[in-house]
Amino acid sequence: MEINGSKASLDQVKALALTNYGHFTSMLVEDLRVRGLSLHMERLVRDCQLLFGVALDTDRVREYILHALDEAGAARVVARVTIYDPALDLGTIGSDAEPAVLVTTRAASASAAPPLRLQAASYRREKPSVKHIGLFGALEARRSAQREGFDDVLFLNPDGTISEIATSNIGFIRDGGVVWPRSEYLSGITMTLLHQAVDETVTTEPLTLSDLAGMDGAFATNAATGVRAVASVDGTAWPTEHKLLNELRDLYTDIPAERL
Template identity: 50%
Template sequence: MAELNGKPVGVEALQSLALTNYGHFTSMRVEDGRVRGLSLHMERLQRDCETLFGAELDPERVRDLARRAVPSNGAAVVRVTVFDPDLDLGHPGSADAPRVLVTSRPAAGLPLPPIRVRSRTYTRDLPGVKSVGLFSSLHHRRTAQLDGFDDALFVDGRGAISEGGTWNIGFFDGDQVIWPESDCLPGVTMRLLQHSHAHVTRPVNLADLPRMRAAFATNAAVGVRAVSGIDTIVLPETHPVIDALRKEYLKVPGELL
C-alpha cells in the first residue's frame, strides 16, 4: 500500500523522492489500530517538517492518512514520509509544500533474535532529524554484514557510542540502565522506556563495554532487542533487565490512530 496525500502515488512523485532524497519520516508499529507513543511520532513529524521545510504539518490530517494503511486487525509497520515532489535539485530553498506519503508492511513477530554489531566511526547529518537520507547508514550496515555482523553501531572519533543506523542502544552495567549521552536521534521507543524504567544518561565509550552486563537495541518496529556482541565483546543473548524492559514496553498503552 502506498498513497500520497490519500491517493495512489505515481511514478513521478516516487522518482522525485528517490533522486533528491530530501525529506523525513517516522515508522510506527500499529497493533489493532493503536500505536505506542503515537503523540511522540506526531511531534517528531511536526518538528522535522518545520526544520526541513519551514512548514506546519497537521497531525490530525496525518493520522487520517495513516489510518487508510492500517489492517482491520493484527500488526503492521506504517511509515509516514514527508517530502516535496516538486523540489528542484538546484533550488531546494523553494521546497515549502511537503506532502505525506504513507506506506505499510507486515510487522515481524516480537521479540526478534539478538544481533551482533560492529562499531563504525560515523555521525549522521542532523542527527536529531529522522531523515530519508539513509545512504551512509545502509552502507555501514552492509559493510558490517559483509564482515559477519548483523548491523553497525556508530561511534564518534573518540569512541563515544551514539546509535545504530535505525535504532537506539542502551546498556546495563549491573546496577542501572544507561542510555548513551550523544548526538543521536531520540527514538520514540527509547523515550517510552525512559519514562517507564529507571535509568541514567551519560557518555558510553567502547572502552566501557567490558564492564557492561547487557546491551539492547530499540525502535518502534523491533521493540527491545538484545545485542549479543559488539566487535569482539560478547554479551548475553538473554538478561533479566532486557526481559523487564520488554514487559514494560508492552504494557505501554497504545493510542488510537
C-alpha cells in the same frame, strides 16, 4: 503506498530517489493503536518545521495513515510516514515547500527479533537529531558490517564515544540499571518511552568501547521490534537473557497504546 490519501504515482515518488530530501517516522500499528503515537506526531511536526519551514497538520496525517491501513487490511503492520515535497528537485530545493504525506505499510514480523551482533565503526549521521531520509552513509556502514559477518553497525563519534545503531538506539545494563550513551543522536520513540518508564534507574554517560566490558548486557530499541537483545559489539559479548532485559520488554509491552 499512498500520497495524501490516494494511490501514489511514479512521478510523485521519483523525487525520493532523485532528490532524497525529507523526513519520516515509522510506527508499529496493532489494531489501529500505536505506542507513543503522540511522540511520533510531535517528531513529524518538529522535523517538518526544521526541513521545510512549514507547519504540519497531524489530524490530516492520522487520516492518511488510517486510510492506508484500511487499504492494507492487516491488524498488525509497520506504517512509515514520509514527509517530502514531490515538486522540489535538485535545482529548486530552495523554493517554498508544500510537503506531501506518503504512507507505506508492510507486515510486521510475528516472531521476536534475534539478538544483534554489532560491528563498531566511526560514523556520524548528518543532523543526527532529525529522522531524515538521507540514509546512504548509515546503510553503507551497515552493508560493510554485514559483509564482515555482523548484523548491524554501532556508530562511534570522532572522539570514540558511542552514539547509536544505524536505525536503532542502543542501551546498556549495569548494576541493575540502564545506561544510555551521552551523545548527539536520534532519540527514538521506543527509547523515549522506556526512559520515561524506568527513569529512576537510568543514567546517561559518555561511553567508549573500553567501557563495554563493565556492562552486564546491552539492547537495541526500535519502534518495529521493541526491545531487542544485543549479543555483542566487536569482541565484547553478553548473555542475551537478563532479568532487566525481560523487565524492559514487559514494561514496553504494558505501555498503553494510543488510538489513531
